Amino acid sequence: MVQTRGSKMTNNTKALYKSRTDFQPQLDTFKRRTLRQMENVQTPYYPICVKDLISIKVCPLCRNSHIVPIAQVYLKDRFTFFSTGVCQSCGFVFRTISPSYAWFQKRWRQIRTDSLEPFNPAIEKIRRRRYMQYLRLIRKYKPSGSLLDIGAANGTGSALLHEYGYDVNCIEPEDNKALIITNKHGLPLVANDIEKFLNRTSIKQYDVVVFAHCLEHLDNPVKVMRKIRRAIKPDGLLYLEVPIMKNFVTWSDALYLTHKSNFTKETLTYLTETCGFETLETRRFRHSRSEPLDFGMVLRPIQNTFKSIKSIKKITAKDIITICNLYRRGLPPAFRNFPAKILRYEVNAIEQFYCTLRLDHKSLKVPADPNGAITFEQHS
Numbered sequence: 298m299v300q301t302r303g304s305k306m307t308n309n310t311k312a313l314y315k316s317r318t319d320f321q322p323q324l325d326t327f328k329r330r331t332l333r334q335m336e337n338v339q340t341p342y343y344p345i346c347v348k349d350l351i352s353i354k355v356c357p358l359c360r361n362s363h364i365v366p367i368a369q370v371y372l373k374d375r376f377t378f379f380s381t382g383v384c385q386s387c388g389f390v391f392r393t394i395s396p397s398y399a400w401f402q403k404r405w406r407q408i409r410t411d412s413l414e415p416f417n418p419a420i421e422k423i424r425r426r427r428y429m430q431y432l433r434l435i436r437k438y439k440p441s442g443s444l445l446d447i448g449a450a451n452g453t454g455s456a457l458l459h460e461y462g463y464d465v466n467c468i469e470p471e472d473n474k475a476l477i478i479t480n481k482h483g484l485p486l487v488a489n490d491i492e493k494f495l496n497r498t499s500i501k502q503y504d505v506v507v508f509a510h511c512l513e514h515l516d517n518p519v520k521v522m523r524k525i526r527r528a529i530k531p532d533g534l535l536y537l538e539v540p541i542m543k544n545f546v547t548w549s550d551a552l553y554l555t556h557k558s559n560f561t562k563e564t565l566t567y568l569t570e571t572c573g574f575e576t577l578e579t580r581r582f583r584h585s586r587s588e589p590l591d592f593g594m595v596l597r598p599i600q601n602t603f604k605s606i607k608s609i610k611k612i613t614a615k616d617i618i619t620i621c622n623l624y625r626r627g628l629p630p631a632f633r634n635f636p637a638k639i640l641r642y643e644v645n646a647i648e649q650f651y652c653t654l655r656l657d658h659k660s661l662k663v664p665a666d667p668n669g670a671i672t673f674e675q676h677s
C-alpha cells in the first residue's frame with residue numbers, strides 16, 4: 298500500500314513518496330543484505346556510456362518484433378541505459394537496452410575487496426539450505442558423479458554438493474566470489490564467463506549441471522540453454538531454477554540492472570522444450586520467509602532432436618496489461634493504470650550496479666506533467 302508522509306496531504310506531500318517503507322523493492326534476503334554491505338564500499342558511482350550497452354530488438358524466445366515498451370531509465374541528458382519491454386506475442390519480458398557483461402565485469406572489479414569472506418555469512422546459510430533442497434532432488438536421479446555448478450556465487454552450495462560426494466566444478470563471473478570458491482573452498486573454477494565456456498570447441502560433459510538463479514541474469518537465455526546441452530552427458534541432468542515474475546516484480550524491477558529477463562512458468566517451459574530438454578520434475582520453492590516463490594525444474598536432454606515442439610501460446614491484450622501492471626506495483630495512483638505511456642525514470646547517476654540507485658535513501662518524485670519522468674530525491 299502506498300502511504301504519504303504525514304496525515305494531512307498537501308500537493309507536495311502527495312507528490313513525494315518515501316521509498317524507505319513504501320517503495321522498498323521486494324528483494325529476497327540475499328539481495329537486500331548484499332546491498333546493505335555494498336553501501337560500505339566507497340564507490341561514488343558507476344560510469345556508463347553507449348559502448349557499454351547491448352540492445353535487443355526482437356523477442357529472444359519467439360522472434361516476434363512487436364515489443365511493448367514498459368519502462369525506460371535514463372540519465373539527465375536523456376541517455377537511456379536501461380529499458381524493459383514485453384513481447385506482444387508470447388509475453389516474454391526482457392531488457393531491450395541494458396549494460397553488457399563487460400560493463401558488469403568492470404563494476405565487479407570496482408567492488409573487489411581481496412577479502413575471502415562473503416559479504417554476509419548469514420546469506421550463505423540460506424544458500425546452503427537452498428542447495429540442500431537441490432541435492433534431495435538431484436540425487437533421486439543421479440546419486441553421484443561429476444557436477445558443474447553454474448553461477449556458484451561464494452561456493453557454499455558447491456561445497457555442500459562436494460561434501461555429498463559429487464565431483465564439483467564451478468563457474469562464477471564475479472572476481473570476489475571466484476576467489477572464495479578456489480581459495481577458501483578449494484574447488485576448481487573452470488570458467489568465469491558461461492557463454493565463453495559454452496563456446497569452447499571441446500568441453501567436458503557432466504552427469505549433473507546445476508543452473509540456479511542464473512539464467513535470468515544472462516543476455517541470451519535461448520542461446521545459453523541450447524548450448525548447455527553440450528555440457529551434459531546424454532544420460533545426465535540439468536537442475537534449472539529461476540524466480541517467477543509475478544512473485545517478485547514491482548516498479549523497482551525496471552531499475553534492477555542485473556535481471557535481463559523475467560520468466561513465467563509458461564515462457565520457461567517453452568524455453569526448455571525448444572532448447573532440447575524434457576521435464577522430469579518441477580518444484581516450487583520458497584527458500585526463506587522473505588524470499589519470493591521460485592520455480593525449479595529437473596530436466597534431461599532429449600536425444601531425439603527432431604521431436605516436434607508445440608509453438609508457444611499467444612498471449613492476450615489482457616495478459617499484456619497484467620504484465621505492465623506488475624511494473625506499476627507500488628507506484629502512486631497516477632501511474633497505476635494501463636494503458637498509459639511508457640514509465641520513465643530519470644536518475645543522476647548509477648549508484649549501485651544492482652538497483653541503479655540506493656532506493657532506501659531516496660524519495661520518489663512524481664512529475665506534474667503526466668508524460669514526464671519520475672525522478673528521485675535524496676533524503677537523510
Ligand SMILES: [Zn+2]
Nearest residue numbers: 356359384387
Ligand atoms: Zn516472444
